[in-house]
Amino acid sequence: MADTDRHLPFSQLDDTRLDRLAWRVLVIGSLIRLLYAAIHPMNLAGDEAYYWEWSRRLDWGYFSKPPGIAWLMALVTSIGGDHTVTFRLTSALLGVGSLLLVRALARNLFGPRAALVGVLLALATPANVLLNFMLTIDAPLVLCWSAALWCFWRWLRASEDGSGSGAPWLIGFSLALAGGYLAKQMMLVFPLLAIVYLVVSKTHRARLKSPGFWSAVAVSLVALVPPLWWNSQHDWVTFHHTGGQIAGDTDDKPLGYTFVEFLLTQAGVLSPVIWFFVMTAALAGLARFKRLAEPVRFLVIFSAPAIVVMALMALRQTMLPNWAAVYYIAAMVLVAGWLAGAGRGLGLPAGWRKATKPALAIGFLMVAVGYLWSPTLRALGHAGDPKLDPMRRLIGHEQVAEAAAKMIEQVPNPEKTVIIALDHRYNASHLAFYLPDQPRVYRWERYDHVASQYELWPNPIDDGKTGWDAIVFVPGTEKTVTRRFQGAFEEFGPMGTFDVEVSPHYERHYRVFLGHNLLNWPEGIPLDKPKSGNDGIDPEPDGPNPN
DSSP states (O other): OOOOOTTOTTTTOOHHHHHHHHHHHHHHHHHHHHHHHHHOOOOOOHHHHHHHHHHTSOOSOOSSSOSHHHHHHHHHHHHHOSOHHHHHHHHHHHHHHHHHHHHHHHHHHHOHHHHHHHHHHHHTOTHHHHHTTSOSTHHHHHHHHHHHHHHHHHHHHHTTTTOOOOHHHHHHHHHHHHHHHHHOGGGGHHHHHHHHHHHHOTTTGGGGGOHHHHHHHHHHGGGGHHHHHHHHTTTTHHHHHHHHHHHOOOTTOOTTHHHHHHHHHHHHHHOHHHHHHHHHHHHHHHHTGGGSOHHHHHHHHTTHHHHHHHHHHTTTSOOOTTTTTTHHHHHHHHHHHHHTTOOTTOOOOGGGGGGHHHHHHHHHHHHHHHHHHHHHHHHTTOTTOTTTOTTGGGSSHHHHHHHHHHHHTTOSOGGGEEEEEOSSHHHHHHHHHHSTTOOOEEEOOSBSSOOSGGGTSOOTTTTTOTTOEEEEEEESSSOOOOHHHHTTEEEEEEEEEEEEEEETTEEEEEEEEEEEEEOOOOOOBOTTSOOOTTTTOOOOOSSOOOO
């Protein structure tokens, strides 16, 4: 029986009106996301440009991630072209799909009221502003995770509600897992949680003997064959990278700093009251697990343990804000069910439901601020302000490329001149995307290790460009060009500088060099070389290599 507490949200609406309202909210929210994605003039984020570079060189795997994001970008750009708006609309559409699945799961588990509350909670989460705006690995991952939750639950319920064998749901479950594996390594946790749920569920434990379940999981693992094969050919580089992220780095921060940082960050991306509901529901679910109704147990398993593990990891290392994203999907539905009076067994005070409206109001206010903040700063002339603009990394790249293009026009032998961007991989990626005709841009890593996908791709020598000239872009005004790199050319010297005023509060500075007659592609500095104040590298004058 549903809770009849007087604090239940939308208690005056019947099921039909609840469904209609949920659909209206979903449609309006989705349209706002799509319109914002289409009209807001932001450049690509560094990750987006970097993954787009992957999509131009389709492969079975990549340095840090499986190939799904590259395949997806190649698909959407083949339809919509290599334009920023193509990625923005794709991300928004993936978000719409995730929202539809959240509504469907909440309705099937707890009814129409929970479905409406679930949609509102999802729309009132500030993290969704970025999730449905930037096309990175998280948007397809969240969609696949949501689909896997939905299909897995429907399969569990198929024999109980008389809807058949559940084979179509197992097929959907397998496909969702496979898509998730290709998006991000985090999806590998899902089948493990599914097994844990079946083990602890008295109602569904017999499903552990189902050949269909194990076949669905086994078939989904076929999606891992391409990236595993690719890694076997590249020294298992993705495994090394992922292991380094899991190992973490506290950067000598004070004890407890990263834990507090993690909690505050999560409260910010979910909004404070919604985050409080999520955390208390998750912890209460773990503490009272044996007394929970089966739908509640299902959601607790797919949220609470991982959220707790993430918090414990934060005691010793810095955690990226998006790492826990997929575990909040089940947690949100759990909170929606409890707020709607259907999440039995959690034992949370019924009076807390009075905070439903404030929770949604605060969340929607934060979402509105998130959408309007950057356009407002732009209108007031404060775009890119380091203290005010959290989106400053998404502006100015097109202007930098315009200035860089003018420098490229000045090279004496343009048909035999390669473009090289030093420093962070994003510099090369943004130039490649925004320069006219989107040329091949190379990157040189100053240390002798693979730090990005660029080090795995052919360098100019591999591409048969020995003897070519090179125009080299170096961001900033103080970074040096090492003797090791300068020595790769017969002659190397400064070509000029350019400054791009993105706004009165934000400038980008670049130094430009010209190398004549590329002789070799130099190795980087050994990582074990003792470092001095300048990283153990002799600073270089702007003139040619004196040696």
